[in-house]
Amino acid sequence: MVSGVHLRLVLWKATRAVEARARASVVSLGMGLSDFGVLEALLHKGPLAVHELGAKVLLTSGSITTAIDRLERKGLVMRGDDPRDRRARIIRLTTTGRKVIRGAFADHERAMEEAVSHLNNRDRATLLKLLRHLGLGK
Numbered sequence: 317m318v319s320g321v322h323l324r325l326v327l328w329k330a331t332r333a334v335e336a337r338a339r340a341s342v343v344s345l346g347m348g349l350s351d352f353g354v355l356e357a358l359l360h361k362g363p364l365a366v367h368e369l370g371a372k373v374l375l376t377s378g379s380i381t382t383a384i385d386r387l388e389r390k391g392l393v394m395r396g397d398d399p400r401d402r403r404a405r406i407i408r409l410t411t412t413g414r415k416v417i418r419g420a421f422a423d424h425e426r427a428m429e430e431a432v433s434h435l436n437n438r439d440r441a442t443l444l445k446l447l448r449h450l451g452l453g454k
Contacts, residue, residue, distance in 0.1 A: 334431055341427035345420045350375060350383045352424070355392060355409065355417035363408040365398055392416055 342352045353373035358364065361372065370380035384407055387393040392413030398404035409417065432440065 334428075337427060337431040338424075341424045344427075345423060347420065350379065351387055352417075352420065354380070354383050354387060354407075355413060356421055356424075358393065358407060358409045359414065359417045359421060363396075363406045365401070365404045365406055367404070369407055387413070 339349065342349055350373065354369060357369060357372045364372065366380060366384065370377060375383060384393060388395065391410055393407050394410055396406045396408060398406045435443065
């Protein structure tokens with residue numbers, strides 16, 4: 317029987333290996349992880365309220381504000397009013413931001429594909445199923 321301690325150790329090492337590849341990929345694009353995460357979330361989820369965006373990319377309120385400020389100064393995102401809630405602000409990609417993240421994400425996607433290239437489709441599907449099962453704790 318494989319112990320929970322051993323399984324956790326193997327999972328931790330695998331996570332660190334994939335995360336190192338992801339980090340190197342993003343850094344090679346000339347971006348920080350927070351900025352890449354914000355831009356990628358906006359690319360795939362569309363405009364989001366600041367608090368929703370922070371939750372998607374796992375940034376605190378202060379950190380998401382700092383990242384948005386930085387990306388806004390670079391002309392990659394813009395703030396707008398939320399028609400559903402006058403207290404909230406919506407963050408959108410600018411045309412330049414959309415162009416930048418589309419190219420960067422395509423490069424990152426290739427790097428992540430390379431990171432898991434030794435797994436066939438069946439193994440990937442099984443791993444995905446098992447990790448979701450583990451994450452739900454059921």
